[in-house]
Amino acid sequence: xxxPANVTTARPGTDTAxxxxxxxxxxxxxxxxxxxxxxxxxxxxxxxRVSATGICGSDLxxxxxxxxxxxxxxxxxxxxxxxxxxxGGEVSGFAVGDQVCSAAFSHCGSCPACLRGAGHLCGRKxxxxxxxWTGSFAERLILRPNMTHRLPSSLPPVAGALVxxxxxxxxxxxxxxxxxxxxxxxxxxxxxxxxxxxxxLISAKQLGYGRVACIDLGPEKAGPAVQLGADAYxxxxxxxxxxxxxxxxxGPADVVVIAAGYPGVTDQALxxxxxxxxxxxxxxxxxxxxxxxNSLVGCEITVHGSALSTAEDFTTVIGWLAAGxxxxxxxxxxxxxxxxxxxxxxxxxxxxxPTGKVMLHAATGSDDFDNARNGxxx
Numbered sequence: 001x002x003x004p005a006n007v008t009t010a011r012p013g014t015d016t017a018x019x020x021x022x023x024x025x026x027x028x029x030x031x032x033x034x035x036x037x038x039x040x041x042x043x044x045x046x047x048x049r050v051s052a053t054g055i056c057g058s059d060l061x062x063x064x065x066x067x068x069x070x071x072x073x074x075x076x077x078x079x080x081x082x083x084x085x086x087x088g089g090e091v092s093g094f095a096v097g098d099q100v101c102s103a104a105f106s107h108c109g110s111c112p113a114c115l116r117g118a119g120h121l122c123g124r125k126x127x128x129x130x131x132x133w134t135g136s137f138a139e140r141l142i143l144r145p146n147m148t149h150r151l152p153s154s155l156p157p158v159a160g161a162l163v164x165x166x167x168x169x170x171x172x173x174x175x176x177x178x179x180x181x182x183x184x185x186x187x188x189x190x191x192x193x194x195x196x197x198x199x200x201l202i203s204a205k206q207l208g209y210g211r212v213a214c215i216d217l218g219p220e221k222a223g224p225a226v227q228l229g230a231d232a233y234x235x236x237x238x239x240x241x242x243x244x245x246x247x248x249x250x251g252p253a254d255v256v257v258i259a260a261g262y263p264g265v266t267d268q269a270l271x272x273x274x275x276x277x278x279x280x281x282x283x284x285x286x287x288x289x290x291x292x293x294n295s296l297v298g299c300e301i302t303v304h305g306s307a308l309s310t311a312e313d314f315t316t317v318i319g320w321l322a323a324g325x326x327x328x329x330x331x332x333x334x335x336x337x338x339x340x341x342x343x344x345x346x347x348x349x350x351x352x353x354p355t356g357k358v359m360l361h362a363a364t365g366s367d368d369f370d371n372a373r374n375g376x377x378x
Contacts, residue, residue, distance in 0.1 A: 022138035023341035023360075025072045028065035029349075031137075031342035036075070039134060039142045041088035046143045048100060050362045051157035053080035053136040054165065054332075055344060057194070062129070063345045066286070070129050077136030077360075078104035078128045081151060081160025091145055099151040101163045103309070104128050106144040119146070120171075120308040137341055139362050149314045152322045158359055159321055162328045165357075166317045167309035169199025172282040173207055174313070175304040176255055185210040189245045189253040189272045190230075192260025193221045195331055195357045196282055198228055200257050202326055205229040209255070213245035215268075216260075220354040224330045242271045253277065261285040267292065275299040282306040332357045 019035040026032045041047045056079055062070040070076070084098040094100070105127045107119035114122050129135035134142070151160045176186075188204050190197045193216035204212050205228075213232040214225040222233040232248030234241035246252060252274035258265055261283040269279050270292055279301055296303065320326045333356035336344040344358050 020139040021338070022075045022134065023077075023338055025062060025074045025076055027072050029063060030072075031063065031345065033339045033341065036134075036138070038140060041086050041091075041142055043089040044091060044144060045088040046084055046091060046094055046100075046145065046148060047086040047088075047140055048082040048102075048143055048148075049085045049140050050077075050080050050082040050136050050138060050338075051099075052161040053077045053338075053360050053362070054161050054195075055079075055341075055348065055358045055360065056165070057196075059129075059137075060345060060348050064349070070127075074129050075134040075138050075141075076129045077138070078102075079161055079164045080136035081155075081157045081163070082136075082141075082362075085140065093145065094148065094150070097153075099153050099155065099157075099160060100143070100148050101151055101160050101314075102143050102149060103147040103167075103311075103314070104164065105308070106147045109146065118310075120310050137338065137360065139338070149311070149318060151318060155321060157361075158332060159328060161359065162331060162357070163314060163317050163321070164309075165195050165331075166199045166202065166326075166328060167313040168282065168306075169196055169201075170203040170207075170313045170317055171309040172196075172200050172257060172259075172280050172306035173203040173209070175280050175306050176278045176302075184208045186254035187249045187251075188212040188255045188257065189242075189249070189269075190214045190257045190259055191265050191268055191272075192216060192258070192262075192283060193225050193233070194260065197257065197259030198224060198331055198356075199328075200259055200280075200282065201225065201228055201230055202328060206320060206325065211249050213248050213253070215241040215245060218354055224333075224356055227330045228328075242268050245272060255280065258283050261289070266290070270295045270299075270301070273299075273301060276301075278302045278304060280304045280306055330356075332359050334358045336360050338362045 018038045020038045022036045023031050023033050059076040061067040081101045084096050105125040107114050107122035108124040111122055111124055187210050190200055193214045211231040214230045215234045217236050219235055225233045234244035253272050255278045256269045256273040258269055258281045338360045348355050
């Protein structure tokens with residue numbers, strides 16, 4: 001196995017004269033918090049000091065050894081906020097001290113998808129935490145301008161770290177045409193009330209959808225869902241969740257969002273959606289998943305895949321936060337110092353302990369960490 005100490009040296013621009021701390025995925029189910037070389041920005045790059053970074057389900061998959069392409073040695077993480085610490089040559093629009101967040105990837109800008117404005121579908125995009133590109137489970141990381149977005153300077157770092165998953169939820173809810181106002185009044189069922197499912201809920205309410213019902217396992221998920229605007233929540237361990245949602249909505253939903261890849265989820269979606277309605281699939285699946293195509297055809301259901309998000313999605317979410325239209329902090333249930341990243345992932349891996357978004361803090365002496373920890377839900 002490659003020495004994890006070299007995880008950042010594979011990238012051009014590494015400053016071998018200094019070091020920083022990072023939570024390095026050194027093997028399956030093993031993260032080591034230790035010094036690694038500090039990167040420096042080359043032409044067209046930014047150096048950002050990380051403030052707060054969320055743990056994504058894809059990070060958990062990489063830790064478990066089941067991610068399709070991210071594996072040890074690597075520094076995981078892509079849901080974060082931080083401050084620009086250095087600006088490389090040929091970069092405009094950013095200055096030292098800017099608070100920023102970013103997409104999980106940098107698109108090439110020249111492929112057919114990029115040229116038609118769909119950089120999120122770029123076939124040549126480069127991803128954080130892959131091929132030696134250090135992710136946000138570190139004190140600093142390198143970004144490119146085409147993936148980076150400025151945040152209001154006064155925005156709490158935890159809220160800034162939630163912009164990326166919120167943008168994915170917004171992109172999913174726009175797939176049915178809601179960006180043009182078509183969301184008005186339409187009812188929604190969201191299958192899966194994790195971070196992405198609840199991000200879809202937040203966006204649905206902002207886009208003018210009607211009643212929204214959420215489904216998940218256990219009563220613990222009900223509180224955040226209702227707090228974030230759900231009109232109903234169904235605990236799949238206690239009731240038939242689809243029937244419960246149909247009663248709460250007064251009939252089948254106009255739109256069903258698949259935000260979790262568990263067995264049988266497409267069958268539930270087809271039971272929940274009205275004839276002529278829409279299903280949006282924002283979750284990934286571990287392998288092939290059966291779909292009743294006869295029901296899709298017979299009821300003229302439109303299925304939309306939803307991948308990642310666009311710069312427009314980031315801009316919209318940041319605008320909502322700046323205007324105070326949304327408060328996404330109920331998404332977060334646990335806070336850890338970056339040094340305890342392995343413990344945080346082990347908590348998420350424990351089936352009998354429910355978690356929402358787990359947030360890591362690079363600077364544990366900051367007011368943001370202290371305030372977040374004092375308000376932590378368990």
